[in-house]
Amino acid sequence: MRLSIAAIGRMKAGPERELVARYLDRAIGGGKPLALTGFDVIELPESRASSSASRKADEAKALRAVLPEGIVVALDERGKSIGSEAFSALIARWRDDGRPATSFIIGGADGLEPAFVSAADMTLSFSPLTWPHQMVRIMLAEQLYRTTTILSGHPYHRGD
Template sequence: MRIAIAAIGRMKKGPESELVARYLDRARAGGKPLALTGFDVLESTESRASSAAARKDEEMRTLKSALPDGVVVTLDEHGKSLGSMALTRELSRWRDDGRPAVSFVIGGADGLHPDLIAESDLTLSFSPLTWPHQMVRIMLAEQLYRATTILSGHPYHRE
Protein backbone atom coordinates (compact mmCIF):
# COMPACT_ATOMS: atom_id res chain seq x y z
CA MET A 1 0.00 0.00 0.00
CA ARG A 2 1.32 3.38 -1.02
CA ILE A 3 1.58 6.12 1.62
CA ALA A 4 1.50 9.79 0.59
CA ILE A 5 1.48 13.15 2.32
CA ALA A 6 -0.36 15.75 0.23
CA ALA A 7 0.27 19.27 1.46
CA ILE A 8 -0.41 22.83 0.47
CA GLY A 9 2.79 24.86 0.52
CA ARG A 10 6.39 23.99 -0.03
CA MET A 11 8.93 23.50 2.73
CA LYS A 12 12.12 25.47 2.39
CA LYS A 13 15.45 23.73 2.74
CA GLY A 14 16.53 23.62 6.33
CA PRO A 15 16.36 21.52 9.48
CA GLU A 16 12.58 21.00 9.27
CA SER A 17 12.67 19.55 5.76
CA GLU A 18 15.73 17.49 6.66
CA LEU A 19 13.89 15.98 9.62
CA VAL A 20 10.86 15.11 7.47
CA ALA A 21 13.17 13.52 4.90
CA ARG A 22 15.00 11.54 7.59
CA TYR A 23 11.78 10.08 9.05
CA LEU A 24 10.32 9.29 5.63
CA ASP A 25 13.57 7.61 4.52
CA ARG A 26 13.38 5.44 7.65
CA ALA A 27 9.70 4.70 6.99
CA ARG A 28 10.49 3.68 3.39
CA ALA A 29 13.20 1.29 4.55
CA GLY A 30 11.09 -0.19 7.33
CA GLY A 31 7.90 -0.25 5.28
CA LYS A 32 9.17 -2.35 2.36
CA PRO A 33 8.93 -5.73 4.13
CA LEU A 34 5.51 -4.67 5.47
CA ALA A 35 4.05 -3.90 2.00
CA LEU A 36 4.03 -0.18 2.80
CA THR A 37 5.61 1.86 0.02
CA GLY A 38 6.04 5.38 -1.26
CA PHE A 39 6.04 7.68 1.74
CA ASP A 40 6.06 10.50 -0.79
CA VAL A 41 5.31 14.17 -0.23
CA LEU A 42 3.05 15.74 -2.85
CA GLU A 43 3.38 19.52 -2.50
CA SER A 44 0.96 21.97 -4.09
CA THR A 45 1.29 25.74 -4.18
CA GLU A 46 -0.87 27.95 -2.01
CA SER A 47 -3.83 29.61 -3.66
CA ARG A 48 -3.61 33.36 -4.31
CA ALA A 49 -7.40 33.83 -4.33
CA SER A 50 -8.65 36.95 -2.57
CA SER A 51 -10.81 35.28 0.12
CA ALA A 52 -10.21 32.42 2.53
CA ALA A 53 -13.24 30.54 1.17
CA ALA A 54 -11.99 30.84 -2.40
CA ARG A 55 -8.47 29.78 -1.37
CA LYS A 56 -9.83 26.69 0.43
CA ASP A 57 -11.94 25.79 -2.60
CA GLU A 58 -9.04 26.14 -5.05
CA GLU A 59 -6.67 24.25 -2.75
CA MET A 60 -9.24 21.46 -2.29
CA ARG A 61 -9.47 20.98 -6.06
CA THR A 62 -5.68 20.97 -6.35
CA LEU A 63 -5.28 18.44 -3.54
CA LYS A 64 -8.02 16.14 -4.83
CA SER A 65 -6.41 16.02 -8.28
CA ALA A 66 -3.08 14.97 -6.73
CA LEU A 67 -4.37 12.19 -4.47
CA PRO A 68 -3.98 8.57 -5.50
CA ASP A 69 -7.08 6.37 -5.27
CA GLY A 70 -7.52 5.02 -1.77
CA VAL A 71 -8.02 6.17 1.78
CA VAL A 72 -7.98 9.91 2.49
CA VAL A 73 -6.99 11.13 5.94
CA THR A 74 -7.36 14.86 6.52
CA LEU A 75 -5.47 16.59 9.30
CA ASP A 76 -7.46 19.14 11.26
CA GLU A 77 -7.41 20.28 14.89
CA HIS A 78 -11.10 19.31 15.20
CA GLY A 79 -10.45 15.74 14.07
CA LYS A 80 -10.15 12.50 16.00
CA SER A 81 -7.21 12.10 18.34
CA LEU A 82 -5.56 8.71 17.92
CA GLY A 83 -2.58 7.29 19.74
CA SER A 84 0.31 5.76 17.84
CA MET A 85 -0.95 2.20 18.32
CA ALA A 86 -4.46 3.10 17.08
CA LEU A 87 -3.08 4.87 14.00
CA THR A 88 -0.89 1.85 13.30
CA ARG A 89 -3.91 -0.47 13.57
CA GLU A 90 -5.79 1.70 11.05
CA LEU A 91 -2.87 1.60 8.59
CA SER A 92 -2.56 -2.15 9.04
CA ARG A 93 -6.31 -2.67 8.53
CA TRP A 94 -6.34 -0.56 5.36
CA ARG A 95 -3.33 -2.47 4.03
CA ASP A 96 -4.87 -5.83 4.89
CA ASP A 97 -8.18 -4.77 3.28
CA GLY A 98 -6.29 -4.25 0.01
CA ARG A 99 -6.58 -0.49 -0.10
CA PRO A 100 -4.10 0.74 -2.74
CA ALA A 101 -3.04 3.93 -0.96
CA VAL A 102 -3.46 6.18 2.05
CA SER A 103 -3.09 9.93 1.59
CA PHE A 104 -2.60 12.23 4.55
CA VAL A 105 -3.80 15.71 3.61
CA ILE A 106 -2.44 18.92 5.17
CA GLY A 107 -4.18 22.16 4.25
CA GLY A 108 -2.87 25.65 3.70
CA ALA A 109 -2.81 28.59 6.09
CA ASP A 110 -6.62 28.81 6.04
CA GLY A 111 -7.06 25.10 6.70
CA LEU A 112 -8.93 22.55 4.62
CA HIS A 113 -12.23 23.02 2.84
CA PRO A 114 -15.08 21.54 4.93
CA ASP A 115 -16.20 19.41 1.96
CA LEU A 116 -12.79 17.74 1.76
CA ILE A 117 -12.91 17.01 5.48
CA ALA A 118 -16.45 15.62 5.20
CA GLU A 119 -15.49 13.38 2.25
CA SER A 120 -12.37 11.98 3.94
CA ASP A 121 -12.25 8.51 5.48
CA LEU A 122 -10.76 9.87 8.69
CA THR A 123 -10.03 13.31 10.07
CA LEU A 124 -7.05 13.16 12.39
CA SER A 125 -5.97 15.70 14.99
CA PHE A 126 -2.54 15.90 16.54
CA SER A 127 -3.96 18.28 19.15
CA PRO A 128 -6.58 20.99 19.52
CA LEU A 129 -3.69 23.42 19.15
CA THR A 130 -2.95 25.02 15.79
CA TRP A 131 0.45 23.89 14.50
CA PRO A 132 2.66 25.38 11.77
CA HIS A 133 2.50 23.25 8.64
CA GLN A 134 6.20 22.39 8.91
CA MET A 135 5.66 20.96 12.40
CA VAL A 136 2.65 18.94 11.25
CA ARG A 137 4.73 17.37 8.50
CA ILE A 138 7.48 16.50 10.96
CA MET A 139 5.02 14.96 13.43
CA LEU A 140 3.22 13.03 10.69
CA ALA A 141 6.46 11.73 9.18
CA GLU A 142 7.60 10.57 12.61
CA GLN A 143 4.28 8.80 13.25
CA LEU A 144 4.49 7.03 9.90
CA TYR A 145 8.01 5.86 10.76
CA ARG A 146 6.78 4.85 14.22
CA ALA A 147 3.98 2.81 12.62
CA THR A 148 6.50 0.83 10.56
CA THR A 149 8.53 0.10 13.70
CA ILE A 150 5.43 -1.01 15.62
CA LEU A 151 4.34 -3.33 12.79
CA SER A 152 7.82 -4.84 12.53
CA GLY A 153 8.24 -5.33 16.28
CA HIS A 154 11.14 -2.88 16.49
CA PRO A 155 11.69 -1.47 20.00
CA TYR A 156 11.52 2.21 18.89
CA HIS A 157 7.96 2.58 20.25
CA ARG A 158 7.46 2.14 23.97
CA GLU A 159 4.10 1.98 25.68
Protein backbone atom coordinates in the same frame (compact mmCIF):
# COMPACT_ATOMS: atom_id res chain seq x y z
CA MET B 1 -0.08 0.00 0.23
CA ARG B 2 1.34 3.32 -0.84
CA LEU B 3 1.50 6.06 1.82
CA SER B 4 1.86 9.73 1.01
CA ILE B 5 1.60 13.19 2.47
CA ALA B 6 -0.10 15.83 0.34
CA ALA B 7 0.40 19.37 1.61
CA ILE B 8 -0.49 22.87 0.54
CA GLY B 9 2.65 24.98 0.56
CA ARG B 10 6.28 24.18 0.04
CA MET B 11 8.80 23.71 2.83
CA LYS B 12 11.99 25.65 2.39
CA ALA B 13 15.35 23.92 2.66
CA GLY B 14 16.43 23.70 6.25
CA PRO B 15 16.27 21.59 9.39
CA GLU B 16 12.49 21.01 9.24
CA ARG B 17 12.65 19.64 5.69
CA GLU B 18 15.68 17.52 6.61
CA LEU B 19 13.87 16.04 9.60
CA VAL B 20 10.84 15.09 7.47
CA ALA B 21 13.17 13.48 4.94
CA ARG B 22 15.05 11.59 7.67
CA TYR B 23 11.86 10.07 9.13
CA LEU B 24 10.44 9.20 5.73
CA ASP B 25 13.73 7.58 4.64
CA ARG B 26 13.60 5.43 7.77
CA ALA B 27 9.95 4.60 7.05
CA ILE B 28 10.82 3.51 3.51
CA GLY B 29 13.35 1.01 4.82
CA GLY B 30 11.07 -0.29 7.56
CA GLY B 31 7.98 -0.31 5.38
CA LYS B 32 9.24 -2.59 2.60
CA PRO B 33 8.86 -5.89 4.50
CA LEU B 34 5.44 -4.69 5.72
CA ALA B 35 4.10 -4.01 2.20
CA LEU B 36 4.07 -0.28 2.94
CA THR B 37 5.60 1.81 0.18
CA GLY B 38 5.87 5.35 -1.09
CA PHE B 39 6.26 7.61 1.93
CA ASP B 40 6.42 10.53 -0.49
CA VAL B 41 5.44 14.17 -0.10
CA ILE B 42 3.32 15.98 -2.68
CA GLU B 43 3.60 19.75 -2.31
CA LEU B 44 1.03 21.99 -3.95
CA PRO B 45 1.21 25.78 -4.16
CA GLU B 46 -0.99 27.95 -2.00
CA SER B 47 -3.90 29.55 -3.83
CA ARG B 48 -3.66 33.26 -4.59
CA ALA B 49 -7.44 33.80 -4.47
CA SER B 50 -8.58 36.90 -2.59
CA SER B 51 -10.83 35.25 0.02
CA SER B 52 -10.22 32.43 2.48
CA ALA B 53 -13.16 30.42 1.14
CA SER B 54 -11.94 30.77 -2.44
CA ARG B 55 -8.39 29.79 -1.47
CA LYS B 56 -9.63 26.69 0.34
CA ALA B 57 -11.83 25.73 -2.63
CA ASP B 58 -8.93 26.16 -5.08
CA GLU B 59 -6.60 24.14 -2.86
CA ALA B 60 -9.17 21.37 -2.39
CA LYS B 61 -9.59 21.12 -6.17
CA ALA B 62 -5.82 20.87 -6.61
CA LEU B 63 -5.59 18.19 -3.91
CA ARG B 64 -8.40 16.11 -5.44
CA ALA B 65 -6.56 16.21 -8.79
CA VAL B 66 -3.37 14.62 -7.42
CA LEU B 67 -4.64 12.13 -4.85
CA PRO B 68 -4.47 8.46 -5.79
CA GLU B 69 -7.47 6.21 -5.30
CA GLY B 70 -7.60 5.06 -1.71
CA ILE B 71 -8.02 6.31 1.83
CA VAL B 72 -7.93 10.07 2.45
CA VAL B 73 -7.02 11.29 5.94
CA ALA B 74 -7.48 15.03 6.51
CA LEU B 75 -5.39 16.54 9.29
CA ASP B 76 -7.44 19.07 11.25
CA GLU B 77 -7.46 20.17 14.88
CA ARG B 78 -11.16 19.27 15.09
CA GLY B 79 -10.48 15.68 14.04
CA LYS B 80 -10.19 12.49 16.05
CA SER B 81 -7.16 12.13 18.31
CA ILE B 82 -5.71 8.62 18.55
CA GLY B 83 -2.54 7.05 19.92
CA SER B 84 0.37 5.70 17.93
CA GLU B 85 -0.65 2.05 18.31
CA ALA B 86 -4.21 2.76 17.12
CA PHE B 87 -2.80 4.80 14.21
CA SER B 88 -0.56 1.87 13.25
CA ALA B 89 -3.44 -0.58 13.55
CA LEU B 90 -5.56 1.55 11.19
CA ILE B 91 -2.82 1.62 8.57
CA ALA B 92 -2.34 -2.14 8.91
CA ARG B 93 -6.09 -2.74 8.56
CA TRP B 94 -6.33 -0.58 5.44
CA ARG B 95 -3.33 -2.41 3.98
CA ASP B 96 -4.83 -5.81 4.85
CA ASP B 97 -8.17 -4.75 3.34
CA GLY B 98 -6.36 -4.26 0.03
CA ARG B 99 -6.54 -0.48 -0.08
CA PRO B 100 -4.07 0.71 -2.72
CA ALA B 101 -3.05 3.95 -1.01
CA THR B 102 -3.52 6.20 1.99
CA SER B 103 -2.98 9.94 1.62
CA PHE B 104 -2.56 12.26 4.58
CA ILE B 105 -3.64 15.81 3.78
CA ILE B 106 -2.25 19.00 5.34
CA GLY B 107 -4.09 22.16 4.33
CA GLY B 108 -2.76 25.62 3.69
CA ALA B 109 -2.69 28.63 5.98
CA ASP B 110 -6.50 28.85 5.89
CA GLY B 111 -6.96 25.15 6.60
CA LEU B 112 -8.91 22.68 4.49
CA GLU B 113 -12.21 23.30 2.76
CA PRO B 114 -15.06 21.97 4.98
CA ALA B 115 -16.49 19.88 2.11
CA PHE B 116 -13.07 18.28 1.55
CA VAL B 117 -12.80 17.42 5.25
CA SER B 118 -16.35 16.00 5.27
CA ALA B 119 -15.57 13.79 2.27
CA ALA B 120 -12.35 12.42 3.81
CA ASP B 121 -12.38 8.86 5.12
CA MET B 122 -10.99 10.13 8.41
CA THR B 123 -10.19 13.45 10.05
CA LEU B 124 -7.18 13.18 12.33
CA SER B 125 -5.99 15.64 14.96
CA PHE B 126 -2.56 15.73 16.54
CA SER B 127 -3.97 18.16 19.11
CA PRO B 128 -6.70 20.76 19.48
CA LEU B 129 -3.84 23.27 19.32
CA THR B 130 -3.03 24.89 15.98
CA TRP B 131 0.43 23.78 14.85
CA PRO B 132 2.69 25.29 12.18
CA HIS B 133 2.37 23.21 9.04
CA GLN B 134 6.08 22.39 9.08
CA MET B 135 5.69 20.87 12.55
CA VAL B 136 2.65 18.86 11.43
CA ARG B 137 4.69 17.39 8.59
CA ILE B 138 7.49 16.46 10.97
CA MET B 139 5.07 14.86 13.45
CA LEU B 140 3.26 12.98 10.68
CA ALA B 141 6.51 11.73 9.14
CA GLU B 142 7.65 10.54 12.57
CA GLN B 143 4.34 8.74 13.16
CA LEU B 144 4.62 6.99 9.79
CA TYR B 145 8.10 5.83 10.74
CA ARG B 146 6.82 4.83 14.20
CA THR B 147 4.06 2.83 12.47
CA THR B 148 6.66 0.73 10.67
CA THR B 149 8.47 0.09 13.94
CA ILE B 150 5.28 -0.85 15.79
CA LEU B 151 4.13 -3.20 13.04
CA SER B 152 7.54 -4.87 12.84
CA GLY B 153 8.01 -5.19 16.61
CA HIS B 154 11.05 -2.89 16.60
CA PRO B 155 11.89 -1.41 20.04
CA TYR B 156 11.75 2.24 18.83
CA HIS B 157 8.16 2.46 20.09
CA ARG B 158 8.06 1.98 23.83
CA GLY B 159 4.37 2.62 24.50
CA ASP B 160 2.47 0.78 27.18
